[in-house]
Amino acid sequence: MIQATTKQGVQPKQRKYNNNLRFKNGLIGWSFITIATVMICLFYFYPMAQALILSFQSGAGTNLQFVGFDNYLRLFTDPTFIAAVKNTVIYLIIQVPIMIILALLISVLLNDKKLKLKGFFRTAIFLPCITSLVAYSVVFKYLFGSEGFINQFLINVSLISEPIQWLTDPFWAKVTIIIAITWRWTGYNMIFYLSALQNVDNSIYEAAKIDGASAFQQFFKITIPMLKPIILFTSITSTIGTLQLFDEVMNITKGGPGNSTLTISQYIYNLSFKYTPDFGYAATVSYAIVIMIVIFSIIQFKVAGDKNA
Incomplete structure (x- = not known):
């Protein structure tokens, strides 16, 4: 009788202890989630909402007035914005496929078990990704200068008779930017x-x-299908990165010559800090990038055959 009473007394205590422990663990877990959620909302969603509101305003500096959709309509008649979009799309449709294909081929070669010094080659190819954006841009600017190493090398091997104007010719300036970002992000x-x-x-x-x-059939019949989700992921991230391209253009060509290498992100910078500050229109241009990213991402999902896109 005493033993039965003891067991009945222990069970409620054990149940209460378990409930308290569960509540305590849940409280700790929610505290971590709450802190992260607040930080994300504060530093991501709040600025996004503020930028969206700002995109419906216009004016010099902080003297802003509500103008409705005028900024968005202005995009279609702004020649500088149109030029920046054309340049950015050119980088996108040329550089991203080249980079994806190069990365695929290099990864297949480095995955060969018979290859020696694989660790060295992997490190060497990945190393550009961790170099300073400004530092490597400045190096490329000197390499591709009129009297730079690239021109001197091409002249010495008799491939060209006079220096190529890599930084001052509209076509070659785009080529230089494409080479630079391909070199950095392929690894x-x-x-x-x-x-x-x-x-x-x-x-x-x-x-x-x-x-x-x-080997050719194995690459297209096995490797590509097996890597399809990763290819889709890298294609989307590379697209987002290219649409936001800024550092290379800013440091190598400064958008020139004559806006021939200007990107959308650099135009946003110019609107905010170089020209007479127009933060409202700059926010509108930034949301144009968001819209382009969404459109290109949906296209890539559809091309990849994702039914959830």
Whole structure:
């Protein structure tokens, strides 16, 4: 009788202790989530909302007035904005595919078990990603100068007879920017592909070899389909990065010659700090980037065959 009473007394105490412990653990968990949520809202969503409100205002400096959709209508008649969009889209449709293809090929080569010094090559190719944006841009500016190393090398090997105006010719200036961002970000995408390839069962390739599949066929029939989600991810992130391109253009060509390399992000900077400050219109241009990112991301999801896009 005493033993039964003791058990009945222990169970409510144990239940109360478990409830208190569960409440305490839940409170600790929610405290971490709440802090992170508040910080995200404060530093991400609040500025986004403020920028959206600002995009419906216009005026010099902080003397702003509500103008409705005038700023958005102005985008279609602004020749500088149109030029910046054209330049950015050119970088996007040329540089991103080149970078993705190079990263894929390099990752396949570095995934070969027979390759020696793989660690060295992986580090060397990834190293540009962690270099200072300003530092490497300045180096590229000197390399591709009229009397720079690139021109001297091409003249010495008799590929050209006179220096190419890499920084002052509209066409070659774009080529220089494309080379610069490809050099920097190819290794970044390579790491994603290399990590994914190392998770692919090698028996799949061995079975393909037994069936007589060539290396070319294995690449397109096995590697590409297996890496499809990673390719989609890197394509979207590269698209976002290219649409926000600023540092290379600012430090190498400053948007010249004659706005021929100007990007949308640099135009936002000019509207805010270089020209007479028009923060309202600058916010409108920034939201144009957001809209472009959404459109290009949806297109990429559709091309990749994602039914949830």
